[in-house]
Amino acid sequence: MKEMNQKSTPLFDALKRYVDDKVVPFHVPGHKQGRGLKELSDYIGERALQMDVNGMEDLDFANNPTGVILEAEELMADAFAAQHAFFLVNGTSAGVQAMIMSACEPGDKIIIPRNAHKSTIGGIILSGAMPVYIQPEINDQLGIAMGITEENLKKTIKENPHAKAVFVINPTYYGAVSDLKAIVKLAHSHNMAVLVDEAHGAHMSFHHELPVTAMEAGADMSAASMHKTAGSLTQSSVLLLNSDMISVDRVKQVLSLTYTTSASYLLLCSLDIARKQLAINGNALLEEALSISRWAREEINQIDGLYAFGNDLNGMPGCYAFDETKLSVNVAGLGYTGYQIETILRKQYNIQIELADMHNIMALVSLGDRKQDLETLVFAFKDIAEKTEKVNLSKTIAIPASAQMIVSPRSAFYSPKKAVLLENSIGEIAGVMVMAYPPGIPVICMGERVTKEIVEYIQVLKEQKCELQGTADPYVHYLRVLGSE
Template identity: 50%
Template structure:
């Protein structure tokens, strides 16, 4: 194999070689480099369609890479400080599921915070692994979930010495980090694997002065959303593997659910973005951090909003904070985050990442400009002037401690019946209910439906949150396990 450096982009180079060969395609995809679907070619461009190709010898195969994809994965592993990197084309959802399913078999336990993304709980439904939930800390003023406290993780480990793994969000959607290094050392002492959901932490590997990345503290696996802060195409992601985990076994687990028709648009975007971050990541994320700090200072001057940052750090449940995240509390202007989110989009043509009951998150990354941030700041200032009202009656509690009655797999596949919200109190939920984004379940299969949960669901509906996960698209009914 030729000596590769981070300047190389093996997949990109192979695709360019392939394009110059003018091969006659008697293989799939059927659009035949765009010739068979003019409208699509006009919409996406010929350059795009000519590289939407099938796996073949010169281009390697994502299911079992032996040449250019293998080289590109090795470069990604080196760039992220991992022993191995897998290119994922079914999103970080698939990376999270592959992590959980590599670590746990049916009936085995995994310790995790309850404010995980739905993909982690989906992995439990698929595999039959059993969650041991650690309730995250909660900041009552902000109404947000924090990280896991080290003593809570230790208690869960001591009470469940047979657990196979500990899963940690690094960071949470809002930018909050647990003490990943201490949790990793503790779990390893008890022969448990450490899995990190780094969907929102790609930049930790390249930026300076940012929280520790999973690989840097010796965690075993990490799911990294290259398409979020790393600049690759939507749905492309990395699964990083460290330590003594078997690369071959993990690839077999990935191949249980990942497509056999890996998209070269996604694969090449991972290769190109990795090269960009390896060569320029430090300066890119320095700029992103500075833009976020600028916006925070401007927003906090408006009054009524609170854009929070490292002042939240408490050494435990907020061990560190990701300063590139622009998370803003809106409750003091009397508006739920989702209401500010809707006004920004409908009246100012500004699309932010999400709004929940009390906060909004503007995602700042590689492609933003100060000019755009100034527009966001002035829109928020105007929204306060035009819409602010008294905050009485605002709900702020973002995290509700679940009462787990059945394992997720058992509950999801149990016989269930549609039950009107008002009649579901006290029953066991057989499906998910969540606001999307961020896609963290309010209810997961196997949890008891309490008065607090129902109040939250009704309030979220009233405020205009996009509720998902239920069979009933209007979320007037919940599937409950037949008693």
Template identity: 60%
Template sequence: MKRLNQNMTPLFTALKEYHSKNVIPFDVPGHKHGVGLSEFRDFVGSRVLEIDVNSMKCLDNLCNPIGVIKDAQELAADAYWADHAYFIVNGTTAAVQAMIMSACEPGDKIIIPRNAHKSATSAIILSGAIPVYIQPEINEELGIAMGVSVEEVERAIGKHPDAKAIFLINPTYYGVASDLASIVKIAHRNGISVLVDEAHGAHMNFHEDIPDSAMKVGADMAAVSMHKTGGSLTQSSILLLRDGIIDHNHVKTTINLTQSTSASYLLMSSLDVARKQLATKGEEILDNILNLTREARKKINEIEGLYAFSKELIGTSGVYDFDETKLGVNVRKIGLTGYEVYDILRDEYNIQIELADMYNILAIVSIGDTKKSLDALVDALADIAKKYKRDEEIKLKKSILQNPDLIVSPRDAYYSSKRVVPLDEAVGEISGESIMVYPPGIPLVVPGERITKDMVEYVKILKEEECQLQGTQDPYVDYINVLGSA
């Protein structure tokens, strides 16, 4: 197959040409190139607002691209070894929703790991699909979920041969990759489509030392958060499709059910440029990032009580491969929770990391990082381990990962009558809403599941740690909606 010229940026080039013409705008947006929003313009710069424009002939239209957006999407598909690519401006949440809604009709079964992101739960509600949960492998020492095993997938397919799709994560938030290639082969032998949440894998197609991407191993669809590790602006994403089981015209129609008709050209053009950069310079950029991350890991592992885990996990339960750009650090042996280290880094060292859990912190290392930024993190961790270390290491009281009973489909639960009860009194009830820590956005309970004592106790632990909990109508998660009339 002839490869496209990845140095081209058709959408970004067209946007620059439009800007050079100084068009007098009588269309939306109402700020009219920033004139009507001077305070904001003066802070962010006039050019940002001058290119915040609406769909027009020369700039194409995301709902039905036939011009420069179409060309930019074709370049993205080529860069990621896909047959089709769709720009998404509602975040990867919208990409995951479109992916599942394209593959599943109401009542269809979808095999899905219990540590999937909340966007998958919302997609199941929207599509009416029935989740068949599988458990990822657990590393008890680190206290986190790893990937799903091939054997677990085979068991699930054996029990549910009528499943329409399987949903996988590549990689997990902490960088763990499952044996995706083997799982794809098994699924396809059984006529099951493979959908991949590749939110943290925008860079995975561009360096041989990084795990294989979903498209490379033959998955049917993948939702790629280009803004997370690829360099585009926040909220911009790409949905990838391989021809075969799922029709590309149906995917386009499904995307247009939920995607904005006023697509941001700032977001879309950033996708165009970020794709070009990865496709033409990705290997060089990632070489540098991997070297920086490896050096940082080595230094962190020399600090007593800290463990920056990496490729040595490969071959352990649920770990087929590992993405070294995810810098996870286990802090339990210095007697601090990850949440405590997260707060100390932010409040005392002016360092913002991605997330924390009871045992670990996670720093995302991407194309914008430098030796200076990583050295600052390493130095801060060394200082924290010295100043704040406690004698007793942290021991997890309750596991975040449950294997709950799904009593009612998430969609039926969402639309059912509900009543509000105190969280302490919710044990045994069927949940009418989700509870999750954000980030990472993995639900502890989803609509339709029976609430257990372990769930409630774990939520209390998280509240004591002042974690950011989401999903319930009550912002403080003292109460929860359960099924049944008031």
């Protein structure tokens, strides 16, 4: 095996050389190193725009890398103990779609947790695969979906022995992980590939107290949002491959279908630098992130009405382990919804959290946080709790049971549709997905029968002014369902 120097940054170095050479740029982008976009250049800095270039011989080509991008990808693969790594500039969404399209042909079954991100539905529509939904475990006290269990997967595999792949989320948005090693063993024993959505787990390989990752567990592929938790720029992600079942050629061909021919070098370069940082200093940086997150969790748990959950969930159904960098807090005991707490934190304390739902919020702690930031958050929580009249834990609003899939998402996507009032859509087959964003998990997915509980749940989300997406009508008064106008 080739010895890799994780201290090197081949792509970043090549880009610096290009900038230092003061090349006369008769190539895209047309802002020509910022001179054609002065206002942005003045604000963001000339250097950033000088680095915004396009593929050329010495900077390699993201679509078919043979030079410095390939070297940077090889270093990334080495850092994650994968056979191959592919840099992505359209987020893990592109990676999730590429995984499904690489593993499945039209008509193939794929086992997918129903709480998967909307990009999996995109992957299913594009590939023509048939989803077999597996229900995640629901924690009723918190009102959130957790991971899947080995028992449930065994049952689903027994009912669908010819499925091509099993899709796993590692970890969930809140931090819960399934027993990935057991899942991989089980799926592989039935010749099914394991595809892992690590949108929220890109950092986990770099500290031993964080949950096991896809590559460590022997999964075939994973897509990791380096930009979410591992320091690179927004949109930059990595697709990892380590498989006897899925070939590197297949993955390359799939990627070339949707990959831009103008990948941003700022994004690509940030992946190169973030990988070096993780490989060299990741352990120390994550030690600090874990330490301040643990401190905040303990402090918050002393505040009446709040419950910062974490490792205490381990062993409960669907939670084999927990990523403690996710500072997930149940706020129901204060008598507020998570959405309300999000607004209070933003408007009164100048704090923006990552995620809110009916009963919980999640503050993302990463290698960029400092203790003082967590102190600010803890202070805000204490202040809110002091000013709030305590109520008993309100009854959680249950996530509605998943609707029945009547036609595949792909058939629904290509079927004629009509718009009906949301309240009149009960019993119809949805022609769109509706999801709260974040987390981007469809409440109803195209092809599913709309139920009364789902309509009521969407109405509650609307009342809470939660950001709903997926429908043509941004206010979700109307839903598009199958049928002709």
